[in-house]
Amino acid sequence: MTTTTSRPTIVLVPGHWLGAWAWDEVLEHLTTDHCRAVAMTLPGLDKNDPERADRTLDDQVAAVLDLIARLGASEDGPVTLVAHSGANAPVSLVLDRRPDLVHRVVWVDSGPAATGSAFAPDLPEGVEELPLPAFHALAQQASLEGLSPEVLERFRARAVPEPGPVLRRPVELTNDARHQVPTTLVCCSIPSAQVMELARGGHPVFADVANIEHLDVIDLPTGHWPMWSRPRDLAEAIQSEVARTS
Template identity: 65%
Template sequence: MTTDTSNPILLIPGHWLGAWAWDEVSEHLTSLGHRAIPLTLPGLDETDTDRVTRTLDEQVAAIEQAATSSSGPVVIVAHSGANAPVSLVLDRHPELVSRVIWVDSGPATSGVAFAPDFPEDTEGLSLPPFEMLGEQASIEGLSANVLERFRERAVSEPGTVLRQIVQLTNDARFDVPTTFVCCSIPSSQVMELVKAGHPMFAEVANLKSVDYVDLPTGHWPMWSRPSDLAQILASESSNN
């Protein structure tokens, strides 16, 4: 193992997931000489008795706290639905981030909430049946054992987080070096959507420094290709 001289890597999981989702990737990163810091965001800790009332702002604050505890800027890895709190961190404190790596994800669009009409009387969004989930995001590469662990450990996403609108105002967020790890959608298709001005990729066209890396697999590469994902994260984290 080499000596760790790189920026710490904060690993932020998407919906329904905690720090545990990064276990294998963290092990590989450590073996490559990197300091990996997986996070469980507020609202996704099943032991938190107030978790259903946690907000997007609290998730942002947790990421900021982890970033400021480092001696210098950090690399932030954001998977899937982590794009909302990470986008807000980039907007509020871009100086804390040396690079952001989006894993089958991308920056949130200002003025948009993940589910603005999510019912006020519903505490959270539970992990749907895998047949339904597979229609929304590819589960390619996930074994029966992995899917069973996913089901057992998944925590419902708080409705308060899903309904909160992301407001972005600081153009300095566009200066943060950015990498897209493209899994269920290849980079060629992502770049075409950006070029076409697709609203889901409105922020991408404004980024100053962008790299694309293809990792063909499903939407959860931390389980389907953990070693390959770790190699990419290690390489991109040193690319500053």
């Protein structure tokens, strides 16, 4: 990887059911630190798109690549990608296709997808989209720690159903150069020690972590949505990782 002395642009990619709005509080703190940061809404998560339920994982990958191209990313001026939760599928594919354009990837309570994996491979073809589950059901899958009733109300009001094609599509990765991209895991709902133990044990969710050549880990104890529960701390963690040269 080529390293630079200037600060790379930060591209914030939200997880399932979320748009660029999910990063608003983090962006406020990053802007205060004079960073160049941009949040994006992946195809399929724009409620005003009449064809959003048909958007695919390939559409999402193309959108990320298009954005970083418009931001002027190059081998001499790569971006930092910050991916939350289910954004790991499109961002893993971006790393597979253009690792040269990424200075560092920061996984927020997430990690690189393993080749052949899919979020919901058994989701029936007839299911066009997956709405945000009831919070009591969601809490069985991901920690809601640190989220106030007001935040949960906003989450419910602004969440957009996830397109079925995105959830069913397996991630196919072929370029081992993705493992050379410097990587940071921001561990929130699962402590880093446990994440690394799972990775060494070959757990399918974390298996690819063991293949990363330049890995740093940060513990930020909170729930699965730290951009709302600890936005300032998350912004500071992202900023510290952007400053790394390797």
